[in-house]
Amino acid sequence: MMPVVLNGSSIKAKSEEAGVAVSVKAVNMVYDGVHAVRSASFDLEAGKFLTILGPSGSGKTTLLRLIAGFQRPTSGEIFINGAAVSAVPPHRRSIGMVFQKLALFPHMTAAENVAFPLKMRRSDARDIPARVERYLDMVRLGGYGARRVHELSGGQQQRVAIARALVFEPDLLLLDEPLAALDRKLREEMQLEFRRIQRELGVTTINVTHDQREALVVSDEIIVMDGGEIQQKARPAETYRSPSNAFVANFIGVTNFLDAQGGERRAIRAEKIRIAATRDGLAGTDMIVEGLVVDAIFEGERVVYEVRVASLGDALLRVFDHDPSAHSQLEAGSAVCLGWAASDVLEFKP
């Protein structure tokens, strides 16, 4: 059992320990007929923030539930701090989880919710109130402890759920799309909040989302999943710059797929293409094609052009113009030239 420490020194000690916190080895999960997770393997270093990113139904929740211990893998093994945990029930794993629907206890106040794991883990009753207060402060809910769950706003409930998952200083924090239900502004605020708290406590975290922006903003590492399979595990910038396959390239960022050459698929990011009325405006690019503007969407800080390119089999390319006020906008229907550097082209083996 974790010792009750109020000054946070044990927390620091934990983050300084190097080593692998979570290790997933060849894990498969088959529900009757549905292969939800396919031979997933990865290691996660202690203190890191990992995001599992993937479309709906790609097996993200299933992977998280396996780690939390709500389900047993059909095959394979999961190690937490070096110990195999398949036979360990959830209440004996030191894991804090924030559920997609929060799963706060409606018959308790905010403070009682946060105190629940401490009571269940038989912490010293005298320390509980101070500790609950400290964690409520940490999520900026000092003074809200006496409120019933239904008396709190969505964002406040979110924060109670986070405090409840962290208050017992778990070895591992699991987040199952807890921000999905929030509006965009609040979501972006909470993303940064997550990052701040995670850095402050140094707790190893696995976050699930299908919001690529969130994944890029908050993570140390990103796992992209599709159809139950891990497609890539890399740092955010690396995932963005060199996606390991066409799926990842398509899922993260806006990617234009060009013609296939010798079985290889080639792609170019929307922001790597430059657009101009004439070839003269494209100095410094070595691939130039001509096209017709189909649509020009003004988004404030940028203009998104959709350009049909006859020489690429009538492909519709999306192009970002990040400095729309520098020159006049190109109208739909006008003929334009697109240019990019050959070194920016992404190539994928089939």
Add this chain to the structure above:
Amino acid sequence: MRAAKSAYPLTWRIMDALEAFAAFVWPARFGRAIPWLMLAPALLLVGLLVLGLWLIGDASLRTLDTSTFLMSETYTLANYRRAFTESLFAVVAWRSLAGSLMVTAATLILAFPYAYVMVRTSSPVIRKLLLIALFLPFFIGQVVRAYGWLIILGNQGMVNEALSLVGIAPIRLLYNYWAVLFGLVQYMLPFAVLMLAPALTAIPEELEAAAGSLGADWLRTFRHVVLPLARPGLVGAGLVVLTLSLTDFAMPAILGGGSQDFIANAIYDQFFRTSDQGLGSTLALLLVATGSLLVGLVFTLFGAGTLAMGRARQ
């Protein structure tokens, strides 16, 4: 002008006329009366009930003249005195009260796991089987079921036949208090399960998973999460079982064999054996009072809000 006319086609005009007619027959301000109108049948029934209670109250204050078999003209509290002083009635009252409390406790304890498994099982087959097993007794009816127990538990019944095979002398299983309670529990179980199931369905499964990940084993999850959240269902089911078994007639009559009368049986005897409407009415009123008192007690203990009425718990 012609253009305007064609823009206002005949069908529209017919609709307008119909609407105007409807508004004439049923002006919008009548709309406020609709809820009351829909309540009317229920209010009428409650009114009849109150009228009946009034008549019973009147009868309870008159004594039976055993020579003429007529009710007395003057009011007297003699029936109440009898009801409170004669030991027979005290025994019957105590038997019914204690019995119904025990039946309620036993029924809730048995119904809870049944309802829980029925709600939580991931197998549709098991859920269907549990539902069928629950509803089958409803179709059979209370009296037939009680006779069924006579066949099974009687001196020459199946249980005693089986016991004699292993050389045990017949045991008197029927016509005692426990047989009545047993029959009542079996009769009440479906009611309790049906009232508990929606309450348990309303508890998200994720809450139990959350409690697990926060360090609670199943027992503590049950104690700190499931049980408190199921309270409205438990209170509702408890009230139904308590009042139904407190006022039950058939089980004590059939499985008790006349030796285990509940209040309802005593009332029946007064009305149809002794023809003492006065005393029968008194006992009936006392039963109503006891039942109301119990319900009131439960509400003050657990709060009417536990039935999830009002908006407080949303």
